[in-house]
Amino acid sequence: MVRKRTEEICSTLEIEDYVVQPLADVSPPKWHLGHTTWFFETFVLSPNLPDYILFNDSFPYVFNSYYESFGARVIRTNRGNLSRPTVQEIYRYRRHVDEAMEHLLSQQISDELDMLTILGLNHEEQHQELLATDIKYILGHNPLFPTYKEISNAIIPNSPSNEFARINEGLYYIGNNRDKGFCFDNELERHAVFLPAFKIAKELITNAQYLEFIEDGAYRNHEYWHAEGLDWVKNNNINAPLYWYWVDRQWRNYSASGLQPLKLNDPVAHVSFYEASAFAAWKKMRLPTEFEWEAANSQFDWGSRWEWTGSAYLPYSGYSRAAGPIGEYNGKFMVNQMVLRGASIVTPPGHSRSSYRNFFHPHLRWQYTGIRLAQNIDPALSIE
């Protein structure tokens, strides 16, 4: 099921779309297809299926992403330079590994193997999201602006309520409580966090609201920006979210169905942490911390945009890096990145949860990243 969904995401692509890497962070779709397969081959099949034969001796080198434990690999920025293996060959690779997995899973397997298989599927779901956003980047930066396909209009249009939920001061338990199935190691250990009272917006910021920020000249007003954010704005001539194009004196937005007039009531997407943070400062508010977000998440709908938080991606109290290659999964990225919470319209169904921690460098915005605001409640005014 999960494996099939990856291929469905690619069903409208041309062969050429599978190959290119227009940004270091954007991997070629064919690389995602191979890498998610390599994960099963390397972590599950090779060590556990006695007579398993590698599909191709060079693929471990080609499809390793960042696991130092497995030695040499194609450097990330070179993924788009590889025309081979072909797309067809990679699909054959997927068949080969899927059949071996079916064979393995038809037997009695250990708990550890079961856990690794589930990790492999969750890993593939993570890549499904990246695959969708990488495809959007590839097509949305092509001068021909090709259509991908109509995405269901599942986005709940933001009502203009501007309501906030009020959360009381108190001790909250944060992190996955392990009783609801799989979670990543970075969601552990569950631990207590003390939170002062705060308010958090019930809706995401819309394109219309973000447009006011632009029209107020906020991209050029240093007061709202981190110093590194302002450098990023200046060095890259940033003046709007990614995929906004100023054409014929109006803003257009590249979406799966091509270049379209901006939908003002949609939640804004594809903003960097710097932009989200500057927007909040312009509103005289702030982004919620990831702890606030998790404590309050039952008070609002979420799931259409990954939401930037004001929290740096750091280990939870009690976190420990697993032994061996699996230990490289999360821990080694816990510096210089910011946490996002929620999920987005391209997150696979069932893949997210309230304890889920996504993370990116603060300048990145090719994911469906959005903005939810929060605000302190001044104790003195708490009877408001």
Next chain:
Amino acid sequence: MVRKRTEEICSTLEIEDYVVQPLADVSPPKWHLGHTTWFFETFVLSPNLPDYILFNDSFPYVFNSYYESFGARVIRTNRGNLSRPTVQEIYRYRRHVDEAMEHLLSQQISDELDMLTILGLNHEEQHQELLATDIKYILGHNPLFPTYKEISNAIIPNSPSNEFARINEGLYYIGNNRDKGFCFDNELERHAVFLPAFKIAKELITNAQYLEFIEDGAYRNHEYWHAEGLDWVKNNNINAPLYWYWVDRQWRNYSASGLQPLKLNDPVAHVSFYEASAFAAWKKMRLPTEFEWEAANSQFDWGSRWEWTGSAYLPYSGYSRAAGPIGEYNGKFMVNQMVLRGASIVTPPGHSRSSYRNFFHPHLRWQYTGIRLAQNIDPALSIE
């Protein structure tokens, strides 16, 4: 007094030493002398002393550091390209401003002006520390390894006790409580943080202990490193702390008195966050968070090294950026940096306190940065 101390730090320099900028982060000493003076001229004198005349119309351009509010400035990496104004002229500038300040302070002044003056003195103290470390960088990277001067051996030699203080789980109040005089805005607001039980080392890691880490090949073992830390190690051929030189088959250390044999019992200094974090991982421990550090700081001696914490530099709950240029002092740097706590042997006397938050990018190490370890106390083993 404070102003005089800045000049004393430079008393053994040659004119040439005042001029160079061997690293973007290392400013020429003469720039520090001018910039700390510009701060008083710009924030205190010009707006408040009616007949104040600028010493030189170009100096605001030359000595502004990063205040966007004051417009154009010499870009940071160009500071070392300016031979003028001369050192002598900058000392004259200091006299000019000091006299005007004396004149101003001889009058009745507002609380705000008093606050600004105190901020100016604390700002200058911060630059005294940078001045000392920048001078060390300038001399310690010169192939002649000139002597600066003997620094008093005030470093308390680490006893090899390896003792840990145990801190109980509970709610701790973190941040400056405003009742002990000046603090920076980033130490506010004081707020409650819940901490699980933990242990924290009573002593800093010594050169001898760090040497074991090196000799174990830990610089080449990816298991201990952040991914970005490992890139930093590889790209810069890092294999020891800054100022360690492998000469004639032994480690030597550049210090104020020149190139000297490594003192094994001294606390290690001049390591990056990446190195501190990798060292902790190698020891199967971790760095304390800044909250743990502040909660526990009365249990150990500190003050010889700035100590890397596991906390990213973020605003405290309740922090708000001041209006106007003063608002640029701290808030705009709250991304991509890690917090250091404590103080170092070149911190001006009286300048630090337990709530003080220093911060640097994780790869920087020209400050006297050191390592203190912490560890969780597993609740199940808490009767150990």
Next chain:
Amino acid sequence: MVRKRTEEICSTLEIEDYVVQPLADVSPPKWHLGHTTWFFETFVLSPNLPDYILFNDSFPYVFNSYYESFGARVIRTNRGNLSRPTVQEIYRYRRHVDEAMEHLLSQQISDELDMLTILGLNHEEQHQELLATDIKYILGHNPLFPTYKEISNAIIPNSPSNEFARINEGLYYIGNNRDKGFCFDNELERHAVFLPAFKIAKELITNAQYLEFIEDGAYRNHEYWHAEGLDWVKNNNINAPLYWYWVDRQWRNYSASGLQPLKLNDPVAHVSFYEASAFAAWKKMRLPTEFEWEAANSQFDWGSRWEWTGSAYLPYSGYSRAAGPIGEYNGKFMVNQMVLRGASIVTPPGHSRSSYRNFFHPHLRWQYTGIRLAQNIDPALSIE
């Protein structure tokens, strides 16, 4: 015929091979297919065929190479980021333009139009050579080392004669004399050059001879190198020609038929000007100037390797840049490049001639570049 040959060069490619750009200088094959077509559309059809309709309004933007006269274009390093137009669509573009050209040429056409058509075909032949070498780069840098196809063994194996032709001092006429059909503007004007007596090798340097240079440690001996050449060697860890791989303790060479043992008697290929020049210095000789080469070319066989000369690419006496976009063809590159003479095994038949001037930056070597030596004849020893 010429148009068809371009497509034949691609006949063994997979779709994916058409798309990638592993080096800024290496364009995706599909870009070559489109650009050579755009040339006819832009220079011949649009201005001359009254009812000609552009195949696609965006293609002029996508397929312009460097003509400032035609405004905006995809920057060169982005060519490999474009998955669209697809290969199939570009072949349709070729059909569209070919049919319009046939229509145009079936009419009475002006001399100028005839000249432009011939220029278009020569332009396409130049791109055929680049196409062949770009494909080699794409496949030869893929970790799977795919086979392209067997290239006929038309390379005349170098006999180990080491003979030199002796050329007398005198006035030689250099440049195209316009009586043998088409030539590029950079081959004009034909002009007199005085040459002292010299010797020039009858054969190219072989792989075996180049191997001696390597084994003598010459890549690490500064005496043979230009200063910028030595920097290039050090910064890129160069220790052999391009496509030489040291595998299992022997040198292998990537060729159209895959990774093969090095053929010792083949002329060395894929060396930079820096390497060619250092090799000559190591032999205590020098490279011929382009004038010497042209004056002597009837004395030896040439055509398997482009041969680096000691001449910078500069305008000939009497050269003048044509008016309009055609003037951008050659003249604007006449700085910082070195001249190559001859032709290579992938030069289209009939495309070269003794007055032909090829040119590349001195560090480039993805063309089939080789080495021919020359030497002064000391007048005093001329009776040798």
Next chain:
Amino acid sequence: MVRKRTEEICSTLEIEDYVVQPLADVSPPKWHLGHTTWFFETFVLSPNLPDYILFNDSFPYVFNSYYESFGARVIRTNRGNLSRPTVQEIYRYRRHVDEAMEHLLSQQISDELDMLTILGLNHEEQHQELLATDIKYILGHNPLFPTYKEISNAIIPNSPSNEFARINEGLYYIGNNRDKGFCFDNELERHAVFLPAFKIAKELITNAQYLEFIEDGAYRNHEYWHAEGLDWVKNNNINAPLYWYWVDRQWRNYSASGLQPLKLNDPVAHVSFYEASAFAAWKKMRLPTEFEWEAANSQFDWGSRWEWTGSAYLPYSGYSRAAGPIGEYNGKFMVNQMVLRGASIVTPPGHSRSSYRNFFHPHLRWQYTGIRLAQNIDPALSIE
């Protein structure tokens, strides 16, 4: 005498001016003082004066410029990072070496030693020119625009004659004929060059003439530029010669006496090869080749500007690189640079001659570089 002149050039400097390196190509004045001294120490004294003692063991490392033969050295871009040795110490170094040289020269010395001493003095004269232009760069890029000193108005004001000298077709002997004293190896061997008839301007281009080029928008018209020249213009926002500042709606020019109104009749200075070449194209003329310049030089006054030629810096016929370190003097730079002929107002008296070849990369312009035009004489029109 020569040695003293170097110090006189520095006589108006502040200590700070000796230290900085605002551009990789601009060395700190104190480095020039030390390097020219190191040359005598290394090439003359150490090998020839039996009991000579190095002034300081580290100086060979500090003051080697680019001689690979002498091993490790401070990398060029780091020269401005070295505050030590101090200026005073370098002057002591100069005394030490001068005295040893006097001692050596008071004895009977070999021809080779005599030759080396003369080379050392010529080397120092070359550095005197660089010293003067580096000082200009240091002061002329300082926001305070300090005065250096009044340079004598020895520039012969260009009369507006616009006259050209006509030179007949023929064989000309180019290169130093060794009968007039010292020359550099790159001026050899003297050899015959055939030149078609040409015209060459009797005067240099003036600021007024260059201003027309600017005002015609020529910096933005691609037709006049090399492709790499246009990139240079765009990437560096070039719109005028170096040291031209647009202040208060008029052009000002930084000169030794500070920022001054542009002198319209002075020959233009501080243009790059790209600019010189574009200017010539705009005038529908060209730059002379270095051979034309040398053949014609008795027909015009020269010496106030180094004049860009259209010739790449390549070895003359018969040139051979000397054995040993002296062989590194010139030959290894013979790629990617263009030849300048003449001399400039800061060339030491007696240092230049008609066979002298100066050379720089085409984008550099911190020397006193100017423009002289040339033109073919169309044989058909030769009776004009």
